[in-house]
Amino acid sequence: MSEENTIETMQHEGRTFDPPKGVQQNAYVASMADYEALYARADQDPEGFWAERSRELLHWDKPFTKVLEADMTTPCIKWFGDGKLNVSANCLDRHLTDGRRNKAAIIWQGEPEDDVKVFTYQMLYTEVCRCANLLRKLGVGRGDRVALYLPMIPELAIAMLACTRIGATHSIVFAGFSAVSLQNRIDDCQAKVLLTADAVLRGGRAIPLKGNVDEALKTCPSVEQCVVVKRAGIDIRMVEGRDIWWHEAMAAEDISGECPYEKMDAEDPLFILYTSGSTGKPKGVVHTTGGYLTYAAHTTQWVFDVKDDDVYMCTADVGWITGHSYIVYGPLALGATSIMFEGVPSFPKPDRFWKIVEKFKVNIFYTAPTAIRALMREGTDWPKKHDLTSLRILGSVGEPINPEAWMWYYENVGGKRTPIVDTWWQTETGGIMISALPGATPLKPGSATRPLPGVAAAIVRADGSDAGPDEGGHLVVKKPWPGMLRGVFGDPERYRKTYFDRFPGMYEAGDGARVDKDGYFWIMGRLDDVINVSGHRLGTAEIESALVAHPSVAEAAVVGMPHHIKGQGIYAYVTLKSGIEESDGLRKELVGHVRKEIGPIATPEVIQFTDGLPKTRSGKIMRRILRKIAEGQIEDFGDTSTLADPTVITSLVEGKKDLL
Numbered sequence: 177m178s179e180e181n182t183i184e185t186m187q188h189e190g191r192t193f194d195p196p197k198g199v200q201q202n203a204y205v206a207s208m209a210d211y212e213a214l215y216a217r218a219d220q221d222p223e224g225f226w227a228e229r230s231r232e233l234l235h236w237d238k239p240f241t242k243v244l245e246a247d248m249t250t251p252c253i254k255w256f257g258d259g260k261l262n263v264s265a266n267c268l269d270r271h272l273t274d275g276r277r278n279k280a281a282i283i284w285q286g287e288p289e290d291d292v293k294v295f296t297y298q299m300l301y302t303e304v305c306r307c308a309n310l311l312r313k314l315g316v317g318r319g320d321r322v323a324l325y326l327p328m329i330p331e332l333a334i335a336m337l338a339c340t341r342i343g344a345t346h347s348i349v350f351a352g353f354s355a356v357s358l359q360n361r362i363d364d365c366q367a368k369v370l371l372t373a374d375a376v377l378r379g380g381r382a383i384p385l386k387g388n389v390d391e392a393l394k395t396c397p398s399v400e401q402c403v404v405v406k407r408a409g410i411d412i413r414m415v416e417g418r419d420i421w422w423h424e425a426m427a428a429e430d431i432s433g434e435c436p437y438e439k440m441d442a443e444d445p446l447f448i449l450y451t452s453g454s455t456g457k458p459k460g461v462v463h464t465t466g467g468y469l470t471y472a473a474h475t476t477q478w479v480f481d482v483k484d485d486d487v488y489m490c491t492a493d494v495g496w497i498t499g500h501s502y503i504v505y506g507p508l509a510l511g512a513t514s515i516m517f518e519g520v521p522s523f524p525k526p527d528r529f530w531k532i533v534e535k536f537k538v539n540i541f542y543t544a545p546t547a548i549r550a551l552m553r554e555g556t557d558w559p560k561k562h563d564l565t566s567l568r569i570l571g572s573v574g575e576p577i578n579p580e581a582w583m584w585y586y587e588n589v590g591g592k593r594t595p596i597v598d599t600w601w602q603t604e605t606g607g608i609m610i611s612a613l614p615g616a617t618p619l620k621p622g623s624a625t626r627p628l629p630g631v632a633a634a635i636v637r638a639d640g641s642d643a644g645p646d647e648g649g650h651l652v653v654k655k656p657w658p659g660m661l662r663g664v665f666g667d668p669e670r671y672r673k674t675y676f677d678r679f680p681g682m683y684e685a686g687d688g689a690r691v692d693k694d695g696y697f698w699i700m701g702r703l704d705d706v707i708n709v710s711g712h713r714l715g716t717a718e719i720e721s722a723l724v725a726h727p728s729v730a731e732a733a734v735v736g737m738p739h740h741i742k743g744q745g746i747y748a749y750v751t752l753k754s755g756i757e758e759s760d761g762l763r764k765e766l767v768g769h770v771r772k773e774i775g776p777i778a779t780p781e782v783i784q785f786t787d788g789l790p791k792t793r794s795g796k797i798m799r800r801i802l803r804k805i806a807e808g809q810i811e812d813f814g815d816t817s818t819l820a821d822p823t824v825i826t827s828l829v830e831g832k833k834d835l836l
């Protein structure tokens with residue numbers, strides 16, 4: 177596996193980088209000795225540790241007396257079970273009286289340079305209250321689901337917080353997803369109201385969004401009302417009785433800027449976020465109120481060492497978990513200033529990020545390896561053009577960061593002064609699990625370093641026993657943590673089976689990893705049939721079913737292939753129905769079809785037509801072989817004796833040569 181080769185190179189590299197003195201001095205966790213002591217404390221007394229953190233970081237309307245009730249096999253996990261709190265009150269109300277009322281909560285940088293909006297905590301509070309009142313007026317109440325299909329505009333953060341204020345569960349669908357993906361998600365969670373926009377501004381273009389909504393809602397009877405934000409001002413269709421404009425509804429006379437909040441139970445659902453798994457349709461990962469917010473705030477504070485006058489920027493889209501936890505909930509719970517960015521790193525020029533860093537004097541900057549790799553290709557002149565000396569801490573998330581990209585980021589963006597925190601976590605974990613602490617941990621490029629205090633991460637063998645040093649195995653977490661998912665929406669059995677079945681009493685992450693002699697974790701990538709494209713998870717099964725839904729396709733198998741920018745790309749093997757001619761035109765059509773079914777992130781890099789797929793006698797596709805061909809490793813296919821028809825391999829290899 178190519179990932180393994182990369183890991184090998186990384187491990188043989190041996191470079192380490194100690195925390196800079198300046199960062200270390202004032203850090204929340206300021207030495208390895210402190211880290212070890214905290215880790216030991218949290219390990220011996222997890223309940224005491226998490227209760228303390230939660231009380232310190234959050235405002236509880238009704239303090240909890242129970243900390244943890246957990247059974248990792250059923251599974252049934254409850255954190256802070258008898259406490260009551262509200263997320264928007266924690267992110268907004270309390271900052272109105274703690275000296276932060278006039279502090280910037282969100283600095284929004286739109287794609288056009290001049291499109292900047294600053295929301296102080298007071299301003300954000302008022303907008304959130306108005307939106308919460310609007311949702312109530314539309315009939316949304318505690319426990320109802322609200323779908324958000326919005327670009328990276330302030331209305332998205334406002335709508336999220338408004339949902340939390342009235343106890344509604346939001347489900348954000350990334351605005352790059354197609355009508356079909358939107359429809360599947362709305363249908364699964366039975367959303368009552370949908371918030372969307374006319375279009376997304378991206379790379380200098382207005383990409384229509386509302387048309388997807390109209391298509392999706394044809395078969396979504398649960399949605400009663402649709403609120404539309406005017407972002408680009410393009411022509412759209414408004415459906416009488418269903419669609420209303422955000423700006424009109426929010427300005428209505430009876431919409432007040434004060435809205436009493438619901439006191440929620442700690443275990444009430446906060447949001448659902450869909451993520452790809454190895455089989456079937458995407459899973460609706462459910463996060464709850466008290467544990468998630470504790471975890472988001474705790475990790476934001478320790479991992480990014482956020483101080484009160486810092487400007488913090490995370491470049492993720494709020495449509496993914498990273499944006500949920502590290503643009504909105506974590507930073508706002510801490511009363512920090514969070515930058516929200518609309519657009520892409522390379523438009524209008526490949527110095528978009530650096531321009532923003534310079535303009536707002538960003539101190540903490542969190543992005544993904546895929547963005548670093550793309551910007552690296554454009555050369556060092558772009559970061560050099562800007563004063564980046566405000567930066568104190570850099571972060572990385574989404575996939576393993578290769579040492580070349582790490583060094584480029586470290587030297588050209590951080591000026592060799594800033595630690596890079598490489599943060600391993602997942603939609604399911606709610607927040608960062610394995611990461612350096614910037615004032616404490618010596619860094620090794622390519623390693624996410626050590627688990628945070630309170631995170632019982634480990635590597636186990638297939639039989640569940642502990643792996644030894646440097647022995648690759650399954651990444652698991654052996655104890656509950658507050659941010660962990662509480663369910664798969666509407667499917668308790670899938671929840672149990674996916675995460676708690678294989679290794680009893682443990683959470684199974686689905687990643688392969690190893691731990692070196694210093695206790696550093698090296699993540700090798702997914703062990704299941706999930707492809708990580710630009711840090712985004714896509715299930716091969718989803719892409720295959722999209723392909724097979726095309727009238728010309730008989731069968732399809734999809735695997736990941738190495739991609740220099742995206743990390744992994746999509747390689748699809750397609751068998752056509754008899755009588756259908758192979759052609760470049762059809763290939764293009766299939767690419768377009770997948771983009772339409774799932775979204776542009778699922779665009780296949782390669783489509784190889786083939787007369788057959790390598791199958792075992794029992795009919796299972798041998799993906800191992802397909803992966804090797806996609807990677808161009810055609811010398812040794814290992815044991816192929818279980819193949820029903822070994823000649824398939826030769827024709828696949830020939831077919832690949834024809835492609836090049």
Ligand code: 6R9
Nearest residue numbers: 573574575576598599600601602603699702
């Ligand atoms: C936060 C997020 C989760 C999967 C995860 C793993 C990969 C994320 C990583 C990383 C190596 C890192 N991943 N961060 N691999 N090093 N620092 O990305 O959530 O979209 O659910 O993806 O991403 O494979 O299992 P999500």
